[in-house]
Amino acid sequence: MEDSGFPLSPTVAFATNRMATEFAIPSQVESAATKMSEFVQFHSSAGRRVVLVTSGGTKVPLESKTVRFLDNFSSGRRGACSAEYFLASGYAVIFLHRHRSLYPFVRKYAGVNLLDALQTTSEEGSVTVRVEVDQKALPNIIHVLHCYQAVKKDRLLLSVEFNTLSEYLHLLKAAAQTLSPLGSKAMFYLAAAVSDFYIPASEMPEHKIQSSNGPLQITMKMVPKMLSPLVKEWAPQAFVISFKLETDPSIVVDRARKALDTYRHQVVVANVLDTRRGCVVIVTKESQTELVLSDEEILKEVEIEEKIVCNLSAAHSNFIEEQRIMTEQ
Amino acid sequence: MEDSGFPLSPTVAFATNRMATEFAIPSQVESAATKMSEFVQFHSSAGRRVVLVTSGGTKVPLESKTVRFLDNFSSGRRGACSAEYFLASGYAVIFLHRHRSLYPFVRKYAGVNLLDALQTTSEEGSVTVRVEVDQKALPNIIHVLHCYQAVKKDRLLLSVEFNTLSEYLHLLKAAAQTLSPLGSKAMFYLAAAVSDFYIPASEMPEHKIQSSNGPLQITMKMVPKMLSPLVKEWAPQAFVISFKLETDPSIVVDRARKALDTYRHQVVVANVLDTRRGCVVIVTKESQTELVLSDEEILKEVEIEEKIVCNLSAAHSNFIEEQRIMTEQ
Numbered sequence: 001m002e003d004s005g006f007p008l009s010p011t012v013a014f015a016t017n018r019m020a021t022e023f024a025i026p027s028q029v030e031s032a033a034t035k036m037s038e039f040v041q042f043h044s045s046a047g048r049r050v051v052l053v054t055s056g057g058t059k060v061p062l063e064s065k066t067v068r069f070l071d072n073f074s075s076g077r078r079g080a081c082s083a084e085y086f087l088a089s090g091y092a093v094i095f096l097h098r099h100r101s102l103y104p105f106v107r108k109y110a111g112v113n114l115l116d117a118l119q120t121t122s123e124e125g126s127v128t129v130r131v132e133v134d135q136k137a138l139p140n141i142i143h144v145l146h147c148y149q150a151v152k153k154d155r156l157l158l159s160v161e162f163n164t165l166s167e168y169l170h171l172l173k174a175a176a177q178t179l180s181p182l183g184s185k186a187m188f189y190l191a192a193a194v195s196d197f198y199i200p201a202s203e204m205p206e207h208k209i210q211s212s213n214g215p216l217q218i219t220m221k222m223v224p225k226m227l228s229p230l231v232k233e234w235a236p237q238a239f240v241i242s243f244k245l246e247t248d249p250s251i252v253v254d255r256a257r258k259a260l261d262t263y264r265h266q267v268v269v270a271n272v273l274d275t276r277r278g279c280v281v282i283v284t285k286e287s288q289t290e291l292v293l294s295d296e297e298i299l300k301e302v303e304i305e306e307k308i309v310c311n312l313s314a315a316h317s318n319f320i321e322e323q324r325i326m327t328e329q
Numbered sequence: 330m331e332d333s334g335f336p337l338s339p340t341v342a343f344a345t346n347r348m349a350t351e352f353a354i355p356s357q358v359e360s361a362a363t364k365m366s367e368f369v370q371f372h373s374s375a376g377r378r379v380v381l382v383t384s385g386g387t388k389v390p391l392e393s394k395t396v397r398f399l400d401n402f403s404s405g406r407r408g409a410c411s412a413e414y415f416l417a418s419g420y421a422v423i424f425l426h427r428h429r430s431l432y433p434f435v436r437k438y439a440g441v442n443l444l445d446a447l448q449t450t451s452e453e454g455s456v457t458v459r460v461e462v463d464q465k466a467l468p469n470i471i472h473v474l475h476c477y478q479a480v481k482k483d484r485l486l487l488s489v490e491f492n493t494l495s496e497y498l499h500l501l502k503a504a505a506q507t508l509s510p511l512g513s514k515a516m517f518y519l520a521a522a523v524s525d526f527y528i529p530a531s532e533m534p535e536h537k538i539q540s541s542n543g544p545l546q547i548t549m550k551m552v553p554k555m556l557s558p559l560v561k562e563w564a565p566q567a568f569v570i571s572f573k574l575e576t577d578p579s580i581v582v583d584r585a586r587k588a589l590d591t592y593r594h595q596v597v598v599a600n601v602l603d604t605r606r607g608c609v610v611i612v613t614k615e616s617q618t619e620l621v622l623s624d625e626e627i628l629k630e631v632e633i634e635e636k637i638v639c640n641l642s643a644a645h646s647n648f649i650e651e652q653r654i655m656t657e658q
Binding site for chain 1: 386391392396397398399400401404422429432434435438443445447448449456459460461462464467470472473474475477478522524525526535543545546547548549550551558574575576577602
């Protein structure tokens, strides 16, 4: 059998049981859940849609006192950038991201050493020293700062951080349960690069693996696919988008379609590692839409996430309308 | 046999051969070597000591088109912080660090969102908008900025970046060969968390490993210990410090001493994961010195790296003097 059986017949009970038994609840989940709940109440009473954007890679420890870990390639650029376009489209955003991955707005200056962008100035006769930004070093800073401050003033962006796979899984569950009361107005945009494999706590060595013991043999179990309980149990009425990243272009759309068949959510954004910044395919049960940046758009530094978010927020509007009609019938 | 034999009988040829055959030379090594060479010439003609500080963890790809990788826990704090104290002690510093790990001076503001620390101001009647730092958000910024600018003006700090283990190994070799002409005036402060294990390119799958194929089995080879060729071949007269990080306090000093016996370099800084910010042991062939922060020092936010660098730069002075006497005899 090519498939182990699990991804093709995911049972909600299996995934949630495994999560409960093999991933201890991290300490920060409770306070994060409270914050998310307040955030959702605030915006839902204003009639606003709320999207959960997940972003960045998950860390999978190989030792319980962790020195080594398995990680997934992800700067968090797609998630951070998409969050900005969701904000511009009127959504409130819960940004569930890997600690130190890229963050909305400030991500534009991720490559700049802050100290290279600052200078001290003082006015004649004054002892006050000011520290001022060299605006050439931080292009477009006034505009970006104003956007960020407007978002902050209206409390439209909530930051929640994870490091490990375990933290991610439990925070995702907490977020889903918080968003569930919004029904179809909640969107899940699951752009984080979540590990497919992990070592159960019970099988992990306590101390740092000694290199003097020779070559390293690692056996990792498959991570339960949380899309299953998310779609069927935690937030059954929400609009859910997952991502499928592959390095082999010949298999990516098939795998996206297979995921839709398996989990029965609304959209898979299919992308290939080498071309992911210029091209994605939006796959739904009924359609397959390729979004591509033209040469002109690339020159103008248009971001593919603008197109993705535009496509998905329109699809979300249709979804909300369909759900409304279905409920009325 | 507890040890596989390799770490106890490291041969220079074995390590350098393995490096040449299994780790392709990354494209950036040549230009980095040129920059390092100019830097060393500039400072050696001024009679200045030069230290290579390595910092941050190495990335070990599991696939050749990399989605997944093995990583080592390291923020790069120790390296970045030590580099500052070496600069304050009169050294010129080559800072060989993991891309996006902490960087000297600016590391003090790593937890701050830049956009939270900025505000726009404009003077009455002027159309010019300034962007100014809120100095409460970036404590001590004027002092830190002046230190950074002084270092920059005198070109005392050279930044060289790596991501993968392969990049680290080749850049270390290039740095060592560049520093070698300085003789005993060169110091190597090897604080980077280098992986002990890797997958040879020849055994790596090209594409992303499919989770549908079931549990993941990984077999990793041991990384050749480059301390061996560094000490014996690349820079035989230099003052070399390695680090030993363990999670088990009962074995750390023994392992440090074993490393000194094996590689015959000058110093191992031994530290334990949980207490590494408050306590280290400086191990040499003849001595064992514990450096500990007192409660008062912790309150005053003294950093253990200040003590480490103070101890090591004094030891380096003695070493230079001993070498001078030996050469004259």
